[in-house]
Amino acid sequence: MAFLIRHVPSSLRMAMPVSRWSALRRAVWLFVIMSTWLGAGEPASAERPAPDRQAGEAVYQQSCARCHGVAGKGDGVDARRFYPRPRDLTMGVYKFRSTASGTPPTDEDLFDTITRGLPGSNMPDWRHLDEAARWHVVDYLKSLAPIFEQTPPEPVPVSDDPGPTHADLAKGRAVYEQLGCAACHGAQGRANGSSAAGLVDDWGKPIRPADLTQPWTYRGGRTPRDIMLRLLTGIDGAGMPSYTGAVSPEDAWQVAYYVASLQAEPVWHRLPAAARVTGELPMAPDDPRWHGAEPAMLRLRNAVNAQGEWVAPPTITAVEVQALLNDDAVAFRVRWHDPSEDAAAPGDALALLFKTEESTGDLVSLQAWPYHGAPSLDLCYWVVGEPAAREAVAATYDAVRAGSSLAVARPARAAYAEGAWQLVLQRPRRPDPALPGAARVPEHGAFALAVVIWDGGNPEARAISPWIDLLIEDTAAPRATAH
Numbered sequence: 001m002a003f004l005i006r007h008v009p010s011s012l013r014m015a016m017p018v019s020r021w022s023a024l025r026r027a028v029w030l031f032v033i034m035s036t037w038l039g040a041g042e043p044a045s046a047e048r049p050a051p052d053r054q055a056g057e058a059v060y061q062q063s064c065a066r067c068h069g070v071a072g073k074g075d076g077v078d079a080r081r082f083y084p085r086p087r088d089l090t091m092g093v094y095k096f097r098s099t100a101s102g103t104p105p106t107d108e109d110l111f112d113t114i115t116r117g118l119p120g121s122n123m124p125d126w127r128h129l130d131e132a133a134r135w136h137v138v139d140y141l142k143s144l145a146p147i148f149e150q151t152p153p154e155p156v157p158v159s160d161d162p163g164p165t166h167a168d169l170a171k172g173r174a175v176y177e178q179l180g181c182a183a184c185h186g187a188q189g190r191a192n193g194s195s196a197a198g199l200v201d202d203w204g205k206p207i208r209p210a211d212l213t214q215p216w217t218y219r220g221g222r223t224p225r226d227i228m229l230r231l232l233t234g235i236d237g238a239g240m241p242s243y244t245g246a247v248s249p250e251d252a253w254q255v256a257y258y259v260a261s262l263q264a265e266p267v268w269h270r271l272p273a274a275a276r277v278t279g280e281l282p283m284a285p286d287d288p289r290w291h292g293a294e295p296a297m298l299r300l301r302n303a304v305n306a307q308g309e310w311v312a313p314p315t316i317t318a319v320e321v322q323a324l325l326n327d328d329a330v331a332f333r334v335r336w337h338d339p340s341e342d343a344a345a346p347g348d349a350l351a352l353l354f355k356t357e358e359s360t361g362d363l364v365s366l367q368a369w370p371y372h373g374a375p376s377l378d379l380c381y382w383v384v385g386e387p388a389a390r391e392a393v394a395a396t397y398d399a400v401r402a403g404s405s406l407a408v409a410r411p412a413r414a415a416y417a418e419g420a421w422q423l424v425l426q427r428p429r430r431p432d433p434a435l436p437g438a439a440r441v442p443e444h445g446a447f448a449l450a451v452v453i454w455d456g457g458n459p460e461a462r463a464i465s466p467w468i469d470l471l472i473e474d475t476a477a478p479r480a481t482a483h
């Protein structure tokens with residue numbers, strides 16, 4: 001594929017910022033886009049069977065009813081555990097269509113949704129059902145809503161894809177601004193536009209614009225063609241308008257390529273190694289020495305309320321963690337997207353969790369912490385507005401947040417800009433006599449940690465990472481130096 005990367009069009013090359021990192025990112029982006037572009041347009045293999053609603057209903061009751069409800073009203077037994085809620089299929093409002101806003105989807109749209117699922121949501125994919133069963137369930141879904149009685153709609157015309165080599169990202173960005181995408185999705189695509197807060201969907205639930213930089217949150221697909229369909233047809237029920245007629249086909253493709261270029265490729269599951277620095281550890285989130293520390297991206301699980309229900313859309317879905325160390329201390333840099341900076345109580349907040357020397361139990365059991373009888377953990381807690389973080393050994397988050405446990409101040413510095421937080425937090429490597437039982441960072445080996453984030457603007461939502469091991473390979477040779 002190297003040849004593809006050499007053929008970067010001059011328009012892209014001009015838009016390229018000078019740093020090597022950006023050039024690399026752009027090359028990776030072009031590679032991803034090229035691969036999806038070359039793989040696009042594969043014909044659906046399905047030979048459609050004769051309609052059979054009864055067979056479709058049987059499949060539906062077996063596979064779909066637990067979420068979408070026995071009668072399709074979106075009230076299945078599992079429904080309240082999910083955000084967004086499983087769709088009320090009797091209303092006939094469909095988000096992901098190839099057809100004009102306000103019209104029903106085509107049968108192929110429904111078949112594709114069922115086959116692929118909606119990845120950024122809890123709607124599973126159903127590839128394991130045979131194709132005939134999927135077509136039968138399409139027939140059954142259409143019997144649930146009167147909208148399907150009208151003449152079957154045609155897909156909206158989509159002009160030919162100019163291909164990635166004709167993508168002009170600067171132009172795409174300008175059209176993105178002109179069309180008002182930024183008002184909801186934010187100038188950088190981080191879901192922090194001025195109209196983003198307070199949106200309500202057709203089902204009366206709060207809804208957030210997508211964070212376009214996070215490809216894992218897209219439900220209808222992340223390729224330029226998928227994005228093109230979203231902007232031409234809108235997302236019915238979610239308040240995202242259709243731009244058919246408001247933009248020329250050429251400009252629409254430029255926006256689609258621009259949006260695709262905003263997607264950051266996450267590196268999940270990497271165990272980060274703490275890099276050694278000589279001298280003082282950095283306190284500034286933009287200190288160049290952070291380039292020397294491997295980042296790990298962690299997907300966050302959002303907690304539900306005490307009734308097991310979603311009250312607000314999860315706003316924080318991932319976090320990046322890095323670590324640097326010297327002889328005395330470890331510095332962590334944590335970065336995450338949050339659509340607003342919330343300084344008023346309860347305020348944006350974060351805790352790094354470590355295992356204490358006494359805590360037993362495996363990391364899997366700690367996933368659900370705190371639970372009845374759970375061991376105490378070591379929490380480094382930062383909340384916006386306080387001059388320092390505080391470290392405490394406690395058995396609940398509340399004990400630390402309310403300040404009711406013995407705590408020691410730790411250096412912390414945070415910065416918020418354009419929908420993203422960066423926080424640097426330091427704690428000692430060796431046991432601190434002021435904090436009995438606190439976690440000890442080993443000389444070599446693994447140091448378990450997890451991250452919990454509270455969004456002050458979305459106070460019911462608490463986002464929790466899995467536990468990961470930070471690798472400590474404390475050789476004398478410095479791995480990261482200022483440059």
Ligand code: HEC
Pocket residue numbers: 059060063064065066067068078082083084085086087093094095096097110113114118121122123124126137141219
């Ligand atoms: C585990 C829960 C769950 C199960 C099981 C489930 N769904 Fe869904 N489904 C959802 C959720 C959640 C959504 C809403 C996603 C959104 O709004 O982005 C959804 C949305 C849909 C949509 C709407 C798509 C659109 O364009 O708006 C269709 C159609 C659908 N599901 C069909 C099915 C079918 C058919 C089955 C069974 C074969 C099924 N679902 C099983 C959770 C589920």
Ligand code: HEC
Pocket residue numbers: 095120176179180181182183184185195199207208209210212217218219220221227230231235238239240241243255259
């Ligand atoms: C009025 C607010 C609003 C405007 C303006 C808006 N969007 Fe959206 N957009 C949304 C919302 C809300 C969602 C999330 C829908 C959901 O969760 O079901 C969304 C989702 C998306 C998605 C993700 C779709 C998926 O597959 O999950 C894309 C891509 C997108 N918008 C692109 C755009 C582009 C490009 C523009 C400008 C041409 C735009 N949006 C303008 C509100 C808006």
